[in-house]
Amino acid sequence: MKKVLSIDGGGIRGVLPASFLATVEDSLGEPVVDYFDLVVGTSTGGIIALGLAAGLPAEQILDLYVRHGPSIFKGPRLPKGMRHWALGKYDDKGLRAALEDVFGSRRLGDSQTRVVVPSFNVDSGEVHIWKTAHHPRLERDYVEPIIEVAVATAAAPTIFPMHLTANGAPLIDGGVFANNPVGLAAVEAIAVLGWDSADIALLSLGCGTEALSVGHGRRRNLGRIYWASKLADTFMAAQSSSSLGTAQLLVGHGNVFRSSPTLPSGRYGLDVVKEIPSLRGLGDSAARTSLPELRRRFFDSKAEPFKPYRELTA
Numbered sequence: 001m002k003k004v005l006s007i008d009g010g011g012i013r014g015v016l017p018a019s020f021l022a023t024v025e026d027s028l029g030e031p032v033v034d035y036f037d038l039v040v041g042t043s044t045g046g047i048i049a050l051g052l053a054a055g056l057p058a059e060q061i062l063d064l065y066v067r068h069g070p071s072i073f074k075g076p077r078l079p080k081g082m083r084h085w086a087l088g089k090y091d092d093k094g095l096r097a098a099l100e101d102v103f104g105s106r107r108l109g110d111s112q113t114r115v116v117v118p119s120f121n122v123d124s125g126e127v128h129i130w131k132t133a134h135h136p137r138l139e140r141d142y143v144e145p146i147i148e149v150a151v152a153t154a155a156a157p158t159i160f161p162m163h164l165t166a167n168g169a170p171l172i173d174g175g176v177f178a179n180n181p182v183g184l185a186a187v188e189a190i191a192v193l194g195w196d197s198a199d200i201a202l203l204s205l206g207c208g209t210e211a212l213s214v215g216h217g218r219r220r221n222l223g224r225i226y227w228a229s230k231l232a233d234t235f236m237a238a239q240s241s242s243s244l245g246t247a248q249l250l251v252g253h254g255n256v257f258r259s260s261p262t263l264p265s266g267r268y269g270l271d272v273v274k275e276i277p278s279l280r281g282l283g284d285s286a287a288r289t290s291l292p293e294l295r296r297r298f299f300d301s302k303a304e305p306f307k308p309y310r311e312l313t314a
Helices: 011-028 044-053 058-072 080-086 093-103 146-153 182-192 231-251 273-297
Strands: 002-007 038-041 114-121 126-131 170-173 200-205 256-259
Touching: 002 044, 002 182, 011 044, 011 058, 011 200, 011 273, 038 044, 038 182, 044 058, 044 093, 044 114, 044 146, 058 093, 058 273, 093 146, 114 146, 114 182, 126 146, 182 200, 182 231, 200 231, 200 273, 231 256, 256 273
Parallel strands: 002 038, 002 200, 038 114, 200 256
Antiparallel strands: 114 126, 114 170
16 A cells, blocks of 8 residues: 655644644654655645655654744734735745754755655746656756755745745745645656555645635625635635545545644634644644554555665666
């Protein structure tokens, strides 16, 4: 059985899946990444995926959020509404400093398993997906510093500035098309890696799920002013539902395990750092509840060691 881990985007709410994985790893007494053949993550989930693949303990990745979260989401002294509507909410200096502290000079090619991390090119209007060298046509991404990949996938519009690559490509958060990347993970496993769809188990971790509410938009034909604050949540909910459905269709409902605890509406914003302790507790609780089934479905045997294609053909 090929096992795939998929982690959603969600800003500081990445504490939840990071805590989930730290609890699982503590229970196993071994790195969770040793059990997965492919790890896929978007935005904050991309950072977690990159950290796991680089061989970092899940507890160390969780510590990134706990220690650096307040400095990552620290903005200029402007009124909150003005800061978010007129300008991007934060610069990426805090984010970069945190990533440098954790990843150092590691490159994508240092990954211990296959990794897929999406971003989006606003000039070409095409997806830009970072991948390890796990297929013969993937020849260049492995040399990229992990920090650059992480900043690119986390460059959420209105939150962080656009990321400009060394070659001039303007990239933003992969969440604009795959905030829940489980469908992308299933497609990668089947269409790119050529794995048998019946022989794939997918573990999909969300950053918590709030009930979608469009308020008066359900009954009135309202315009841009009203919908401006609702569309992002609507698109994200639709994309997540579609992505999960795609994965279930491709590998079978029984082969997809999804964990994304229900959150009360409005409490856990993408940058609300005061809720880090609560998110940590939610992740731990979800893992404790799920562990028996996870052991049976994902942690019964380890994945085969990953050998990049470029090494196999050297």
